[in-house]
Amino acid sequence: MDGLTPLLRQLLDVRGVVSAAVAGADGGLVDGVALGETGLTELEELVPTALASSKALGALIGEGPVEQSLVEYAEGPVLLAPLGDEDEDGAGHVVVVALESVSDLGRVRFQLKRLLPALGEGLRTEPG
Numbered sequence: 001m002d003g004l005t006p007l008l009r010q011l012l013d014v015r016g017v018v019s020a021a022v023a024g025a026d027g028g029l030v031d032g033v034a035l036g037e038t039g040l041t042e043l044e045e046l047v048p049t050a051l052a053s054s055k056a057l058g059a060l061i062g063e064g065p066v067e068q069s070l071v072e073y074a075e076g077p078v079l080l081a082p083l084g085d086e087d088e089d090g091a092g093h094v095v096v097v098a099l100e101s102v103s104d105l106g107r108v109r110f111q112l113k114r115l116l117p118a119l120g121e122g123l124r125t126e127p128g
Contacts, residue, residue: 016104
């Protein structure tokens with residue numbers, strides 16, 4: 001199973017997930033999958049701001065690097081998880097998972113944690 005799409009589809013199969021993507025810390029979409037008409041283009045604005053805020057808060061309170069961050073919007077929560085491939089400037093890739101509701105968070109977090117190593121590997125083998 002090479003690449004990101006099959007792995008992202010595994011996340012999409014989790015009840016409550018409406019989209020799953022890998023994006024650069026700058027918001028550039030690497031790959032993504034979604035149910036129905038759910039858009040992925042909003043990630044370009046969401047990812048850099050949300051991730052920067054989470055990192056700044058972690059640094060401020062001395063909690064270490066961000067493992068996951070949850071941002072709740074009127075349309076539903078979005079879970080962000082850095083892939084741990086940051087460069088010297090702290091930029092790297094992020095898995096972004098949009099959910100129907102916060103009640104779906106537990107099973108999504110469990111599956112995401114299980115898939116993070118494979119997603120990192122899939123990113124390294126992604127063409128381009």
